[in-house]
Amino acid sequence: MTVWMKLFQPGTRVACSLPYAGAGIVFDIHGAQLPESVQTLQRGVGVRGGNARLDVVFMNGTISRNLSEALVRGSVQWRVLDDVATEAEVKHALENAQAEQAKRKATARAEAEQFAAEVQRLKTSPEFAHLVQGEDRYSGVLAAKNIRQVLKRAFPAVKFSVRKTSYGSLAIEWTDGPTEKEIEEAADNFKGGYFCGHEDIYKYERTPWNEVFGAAEYISLRRNHSASLTGRVISDLFTDWSATLEGIERPTVEQFERGDLYTVSVPGMSDTLQQIIRQTLYRTRG
Known part of the structure; x- marks a missing residue:
């Protein structure tokens, strides 16, 4: 050099x-x-x-x-x-640097005032009166309490398990009902940031919502499927795809749950029958 x-x-x-x-x-x-x-x-x-x-x-x-x-x-x-x-x-x-620094300070001050105003709005809004407020905002404890309330209101017929797996990490588990995408959207406000693979670091994003109702660094989802829903998906799939699946014996729920269908190829498809059923289950509301 x-x-x-x-x-x-x-x-x-x-x-x-x-x-x-x-x-x-x-x-x-x-x-x-x-x-x-x-x-x-x-x-x-x-x-x-x-x-x-x-x-x-x-x-x-x-x-x-x-x-x-x-x-x-x-x-x-x-x-x-x-x-x-x-x-x-x-x-x-x-002189340009001095002007830019003054501009940045003014912008930061305006953003701080806007942030504080939104925090106050959330704290006093009747719309969110059912949610809990507290000081332990970033360990995941407060977020877990409020995620339970959000999910209970959005999907009253479904029983959810929301538990803390480690500091700042939560796991949401349920059977049938809404898809993972729906739950991810419902819990999105409680994310405290995201992992940046490019820089190999976790990037925190402080929001007014997190300041009032809590946050978790990671929120993992696990949607289980009942035998009833799995059976319905298999039945519908063999009806809707009758031409594609012609000649393939309709499997049982037990065969799918054991993973027996990974060896069953589907003509014209790159995925096995096991994968196709799993993907369909993932998209199907219970």
Whole structure:
């Protein structure tokens, strides 16, 4: 990895590939520079050396202060350009950053006020008087209590089990009745965020609903199927798909429950009979 060896000066233009950065200008330098001491570590991962600290203003209105000389000179995320900004350009960039920071503060203040107003509305709304409010908002306990109430009102004929499996995690289980998609939609407000596979982290999303009625990091669903519903689905499938399933013996519920039908191929279909019945069950309301 190449180390930039010239001395920085106010106005030195830089570029950083990190999301918050982009094109920028060094506007202040603290301490004596030691470019000859800067070294990149093996395979360009990390840098060391240097002495000075740099303040950089970016064209997007953000400012980074006290950046290490070694980081800007040798890090793979940074490039130092030969062009030097004029005093007027540096002044304009700093004024732009000041205006952007004021705008961000005003936006954050407005969002906080809107958030607080919605929290107050939810707390006092007669529409949600049947739900419980409390302080233990993110362990899953409060969310579990309120999910039970939501499901009881939405699907009064179905018995649900809503239990806490670990801190911040809930499991909802029921037999027949609504589909998993319907329950997922009913419980969606209680999710405290989502797992981002791209960054391999859980991203929390604080909402007014969660602040008042609770949240859970993960909500898993398990819909069981009675023999009665399974039998109906098999019967309907062999009636509706009579031409496709011609020559295939209609299975029993027991055969399906044992998984015997994974070996039964269906002409013109990539899925086995077991998979087709399971998929149909998943979409069928009980």
